[in-house]
Amino acid sequence: MNSQTTPLLSVRNLKTHFFMDEGVVKAVDGVTFDVHPGQIFGIVGESGCGKSVTMKAVLRIVEPPGKIVNGEILLRRAKGNGSNGEVIDLATLAANGKRMRSIRGGEIALIPQEPMAAFSPVHTVGDQIIEAIMLHQTVSQRAARKIALQMFKDVGIPIPDQRLDEYAWQLSGGLRQRAIIAMALSCNPRLLIADEPTTAVDVTTQAQVLRLLRRLQEDRNAAIIFITHDLGVIAQMASYVMVMYLGLVMEEGPVDEIFHAPQHPYTQALLRSIPSVNSAPRVNLPTISGSIPHPFNKPRGCPFHPRCEKLIAGKCDARTPALQTVAEKQLVSCFLYHDVEVAS
Amino acid sequence: MTNHPTIQLPNHPTTQRLLEVKNLHKYFPIRKGFFRKTIGNVRAVDDVSFFVNEGETLGLVGESGCGKTTTARCILRALTPTSGEMLFRPKAGQTVDLAKLSRQGLRPLRPQMQMIFQDPYGSLNPRMTLFDIVGEPLLVNGMKNRKERTERVAEILRLVGLRPEYMQRYPHAFSGGQRQRIGIARALALHPRLVVADEPVSALDVSVQAQILNLLLELQKRLHLTYLFVAHNLSVVKHISDRVAVMYVGKIVETATTQALFNSPKHPYTAALLAAVPVPDPRVRTGNVELKGEVPSPANPPSGCYFHPRCGYAVDICRVQAPVFREIVPSHFVSCHRADELKLQGIA
Incomplete structure (x- = not known):
């Protein structure tokens, strides 16, 4: 989608490692991608693939012992408000410095997975949203409350003025998720990062939240990075998909190509192994053998090679393939398609 | 206790009911004040009736809080129901009402009903080896001979796709999928007839879910098991169930064969x-x-x-x-x- 536009966010060869007593966990190990304005960019992967750490690195909220060891996180800032559309590298900013704090929550906002943990239980949800608005905009408390109220209306919270004065634990799961979305949107972010926003809610609530996000994205033309492990959700939400496995990008491309013409053996196997409401009942599913390795024993070469059916012995287990364009719009890191390896 | 798995071909008359639940209620009282006066009831299970045929899988679906887990726990008598009948046909003897049995009366039936839990991390004691975990139900039910127990544990581990050499290891050495296999092994140790699986794959990674679902289907065929499969994921339920019951706020709103329910819901x-x-x-x-x-x-x-x-x-x-x-x-x-x-x- 609109690859002609200048990207809003460009991540270049990002590496985020965790330095533990037991060794180094390379949670994100060389990830490159572009997010364009108005795009819903899906990152899909199983546990330990680095999808959440990538997001945390962009927001500069990686906790120690984690550290960004390499790479650039280039954000194109909006014109106006004293900036003239310059590009800044978030990776070079101080994580708690003034500039990063004005971007985090302002230009880039986060919808976290667990809305209960995201709100403080001892302040009303209204006060927390008003605090965020007053941090990023020069408005009075009364005006901030008005903005918060309007946000609550926009996300479809019934009796919004009463809900503003309630505590997070008084709200139901669906309402809490809506309140979090209202908070994330309250400062008009240009980039919204949704980290598993519907994993903790039920299917019918999930459908409501997904519809709401889609509508808000259309109305405001914000870009969304949508992180999930659920292939169904990603197919319904994203326009462009990046598939990650053990800290590396396996494949990326437009959503239709990823689901209808997957190239990487991992993507292919993953799509085959999920039970679908449309598939025949009580037949054996094709499986991916083995399980995801522990991050300390990350395999040499391509991280997927011990579980791969199309393993090329002597090659996949020795060298790591680089992400290369293979089809018109698809990028794949697999030696089946090219011979380019990651520069060490 | 027999030493061999009861490998039986599905030549049973499958219409025989293993479990029949009639008008099951489970209320949790809401208490308030110094005297803990009951001011109301949470009707977690509110007049639920269904049956499970021998050798089949009944999927129980619903959103969180609909009472599906409470229903499952009542059947296993981890909870005592407020009212209702739960007729269970044991391996030998007369059909019994599980709701009316005392703790003592339940003991001989317990081995025939087992549970597989959702969380493969929380459901295994980190201080027990695989041999202790899978062997404990055998020991409790009178298999005192350690050698005999070792043989049986090895046999069950092989059955669920784990190597018997792992017997002396602790759960932390295993991945989520392997841990779920350990949980299944523990549930199968006593040759159960009814296995209640409460969200057995929802905590697992997508690429591992398929392995566990296949294992459950295969074990059902080999051991002629009957499953009550509790889950919220409709795709998973469709994949494994013969019949499906849908719950909403403590009541069952619809029950049908999987095909009928998914093709023409009523x-x-x-x-x-x-x-x-x-x-x-x-x-x-x-x-x-x-x-x-x-x-x-x-x-x-x-x-x-x-x-x-x-x-x-x-x-x-x-x-x-x-x-x-x-x-x-x-x-x-x-x-x-x-x-x-x-x-x-x-x-x-």
Whole structure:
């Protein structure tokens, strides 16, 4: 989608490692991608693939012992408000410095997975949203409350003025998720990062939240990075998909190509192994053998090679393939398609 | 206790009922004040009736708080039901009502009913080896000889796809999928007939879920097991179940064979659930039928049909009178006033 536009966010060869007593966990190990304005960019992967750490690195909220060891996180800032559309590298900013704090929550906002943990239980949800608005905009408390109220209306919270004065634990799961979305949107972010926003809610609530996000994205033309492990959700939400496995990008491309013409053996196997409401009942599913390795024993070469059916012995287990364009719009890191390896 | 797994071919008359639940209720009292006066009840399970045939899988689906886990726990008598009958046909002897048995009376039946848990991390004691975990039910039920027990544990581990050499290891050495296999091994140690699986794959990674679902299907064929499969994921339930029961606020709203339920749902809630499932295909747009509002609290359910405030088809009678759970076509049960006239969209 609109690859002609200048990207809003460009991540270049990002590496985020965790330095533990037991060794180094390379949670994100060389990830490159572009997010364009108005795009819903899906990152899909199983546990330990680095999808959440990538997001945390962009927001500069990686906790120690984690550290960004390499790479650039280039954000194109909006014109106006004293900036003239310059590009800044978030990776070079101080994580708690003034500039990063004005971007985090302002230009880039986060919808976290667990809305209960995201709100403080001892302040009303209204006060927390008003605090965020007053941090990023020069408005009075009364005006901030008005903005918060309007946000609550926009996300479809019934009796919004009463809900503003309630505590997070008084709200139901669906309402809490809506309140979090209202908070994330309250400062008009240009980039919204949704980290598993519907994993903790039920299917019918999930459908409501997904519809709401889609509508808000259309109305405001914000870009969304949508992180999930659920292939169904990603197919319904994203326009462009990046598939990650053990800290590396396996494949990326437009959503239709990823689901209808997957190239990487991992993507292919993953799509085959999920039970679908449309598939025949009580037949054996094709499986991916083995399980995801522990991050300390990350395999040499391509991280997927011990579980791969199309393993090329002597090659996949020795060298790591680089992400290369293979089809018109698809990028794949697999030696089946090219011979380019990651520069060490 | 026999030493060999009861490998039986499915030549049983499959119409035999292993478990029949009739009008099951489980209320949790809400207490308040210094004297802990009961001021109301949370109707977690509110007049639930269903049956499970021998050798089949009944899927129990519903959203969180609908009472599916409470129902499962009542059947295993981890909870004592408020009222109702739970008729279980043991391996030998007369059909018994599990709801009426005392702790003592339940003991001989316990080995025949086992449970597989959701969380493969929380359900295994980190200080016990695999041999202790899988061997404990054997020891408790009188297999005192350690050598005999070792043999049986090895046999079960092989059955669930784990190497017997792992017997002296602790759970932390295993991945989520392998831990779930350990949980399954423990449940199968005593040759159960009814296995209650409460969300057995929802904590697992997508690439591992398929392995566990295949294992459950294979074990069912080999050991002639009967499953009560509790889950919220409709795709998973469709994959493993012969019949499905849908729960909403403590009641079963629809029961049918898997095909019938998914192809032609008769209850608006089932249809809404099916429409809400995100299909992993970008060319098929799902989630267009939006269910308004939220699941009501079982402490204060609405009048009439519990689903009426959210139902797009509700008419006057739905607001005042609770629908009867009835058989609308053979083996398709539904509780909806308008089930005969509605044409609801299923999944082809």
